[in-house]
Amino acid sequence: MFLENNLKKFKETPESFRQMFGLVGLTVIIILSFMMLNVFFGADDKSAEGSKTEDNNETVVASLPKGRLNFFEGNEGYKLSASEYEAVCKNTRIVVQRAMIGANITDYEAKKLYFDNGNKIDKFSVKWDDSTNKCFAEYIIRALQGTTETITVSGEAKGFLKTSIDTRVYFIKNF
């Protein structure tokens, strides 16, 4: 009864008011829907914290010179300190082909599959290990057709290359 009365009242309301109510209702629905989505897909504190750390790392990396960055004694390039090494590692996403070819030299199976499948790499990642304070790079070589064979090559990332846009793993020590 109550519902019917209200519905009747609403129907009797002038068109302009009904449209205004409709607009307000639509706006509220949109905002509430987005807020609900936040529960499932929104950023949590951890990722916000992660972003902050990432910003700090980027500041450190920005201060470094372009070119080769080493965490070993080398003839060429800039020698990284321990804190810079960590910042560079955490800021690096890409492993360059040179590093892969270098790492493959000590792994015959990986080298063979890498050349057989036309130098295709399935996935690669760069991770900082807090327990050992070392930077590890890893990549997966997958055969293109025929088999499901994969070979994972990993090792300590000790050399990097800083370009004008990012840093990349340049040398992987896997021996």
Add this chain to the structure above:
Amino acid sequence: MEIIKKYPNSFQWLFLLIVFFGLCFGIDVPEGYKYIRSIAEYSKDPNLSSYNLFGIEVRYYAYDTLWRLPPLLGWLPIWVNDSLFFLLNDWMPIEFWNADIKEFQTRPLILQITRVISATMLFLIEFIREILIGGIKTVVAFTSWDWIDANPWAELPGIPWTIVTAGAFILGYKLNGKGLAIFSAITMIYISVFGQWKPSMETLSFVLVAAPISFLLGLVLGIWAYRSKRVEGALNPILNVMQTMPHYSYLVPIMVIFGVGDHAGAIATIIFATPPMVRLTLLGLRKVSPDVVHAGKMSGCNDFQLLFKVLIPTARTDILIGVNQVIMQCLAMAVIASFIGAKGLGWNLLLALNQLRIGLALEAGICITLIAVLLDKMSLAWAHKQTDYFANLSFFERHRYGIFFVGAVVVGLIFASVGSFYFKEGFNYLYEVPHNKGISGEPFWNAGVDWIWDTFFQTLKIFNTWLIQDVLQPMRAAFLRMPVVATFVLVMGTGYIVGGIRSALVVGGFTLFIALSPWWDRALVTAYMATFGVIASGIIGIIVGSLAAQNKTSTKIVLGICDTLQTFPSFVYLIPVMMLFGVTDTSVLIAVIVYATIPATRYTIEGLRSVPPALHDAASMSGVTPMQRLLKIQFPLAFPHIMLGINQTVVFALFMVIIGAFIGTEDLGQYILKALSDVKGGGKGLILGLCVAFIGLAVDNLIRTWANKRKKLLGLEDY
């Protein structure tokens, strides 16, 4: 309350804007948010969130969803790619006979079909190309290389340029008199003496294959849609998407399915050129008067006869205008198709632009433009030409053009033979002026570019800096600063005010697709560039159109200029702006403004001229000044029509913004361009193209709904 009743729309808009700006200022940019993060495809970042759908892992940076939605449709391009890969490599393997190795081979069905289509297209293109410029591949296809070695006379000679020029002259004269004849001859002579004969004929061969296929496809689909409401209902949204999708986005999936080369370019062109033919066929058939149809039925026509003897001949003009549109679209694609290996003028233009040889690019651009204008004028003349029915004509009178052409062939061959004696060493210029051996205007144009840079460098630099720093960058920042929820409130709210809940849901759906794709930020950049272009083009177009509509002569001149500019392939617009502004965002935006001003001007003129003369008279009798008449009578009545022009302006602006990616913008177009060089780019290209199309369709829905409502309100439905 009374005031809300009195101005309901104003209050709705006010409310919408308050909520929109409230959300914009109320929602902070999340800490750590960076505009358009580049994420290496296979890298893993501990800060990335991820989800899994159909076994596809999508990683993304999670923000407050009021700020940016997660890319929940991130799996879609990967799924499209995987599906394409499966269809092309694994689905339904069949055995087929390979004539080359004389053995049966196994190949997936779709791959076999695409290979057959590719081979057929390539054969047709080669065949026409060899008729125009000579060759042996077609003869070899029917014989063998051994046979051609034994019979070298069988090599197809190309047609001398003098014969093609004479043929174009005669055809031009037959279709529209001496004006078109002279223009045809000048175009052909220009093409040959500037050494562009071979690439021009390559482009022409490409058009001569793509255009008839598009015509047939469009005609069949148009007739089918005319006969069945269901087919029309199904075709309409597909055509809408096809006509708003940027040219580039067709290229990537086609490249994946059909490979790279002339055939792939022709297939992309066919897909792009078919929709206008379908629409114009449907329009033409719909316009046939029911009396004509009844007369046909009463005469005892069956369905087939009714269609081919009554409907199609009656709708001839509209169908032939469809042919004109098909040819124009084919030429517009000539440059873009060269991105996937189509040879010809487009390829040369692209190479020249890549090397920043503006003079050379301009030469090729002028050739494409001349061919486009010529084919446009010829096809329109053909569409409007009435068939001559004269009895008792002599043989010569009936076949005079054919006889003249045979004469031209004989004279051309004699010239070519004389040329072979005269130009004993080197090239026979009376047969063909080889590429790069003709006159070249490159040094002249390059000197012109240098002069412009030397003379106006400071002025151009000041303008460029001002535009980028004080206008474009703040505008881009404002667009990127919009939280996604605010964008939705604005877009859906506008939809609601303009066309009710249905419109709100339609535009909301389009926006949601883009917001859930991984390219929301890029879409905002595209939207900002298109908005800037539309605002500037709209202002210029409305002012120029209003001034031109004041008398018949200026109307005719400006509409003529619009017609000519509209025939220019869109890529050509980039050349002069690159000459002036170099490789910058300013160049793209100026090209957008020039290109998109055409529909704004045209529709303003047409809108103002369509106001009934009776209203002009009534206004004059009421003693209004010309300015009052324009502002109080003509503009309000013409405004719905002008808004349809703005609708076209949006589509034109979006197309040019995407093409501008070639110069180096940061929008969706840039990603489409990148997808072209990506092995797994098919899915990406398609979804990015859909994102652009959905921006256009959302705006189209809003403007069209508003214009129709307004027309109804003003009682202008018939105009």
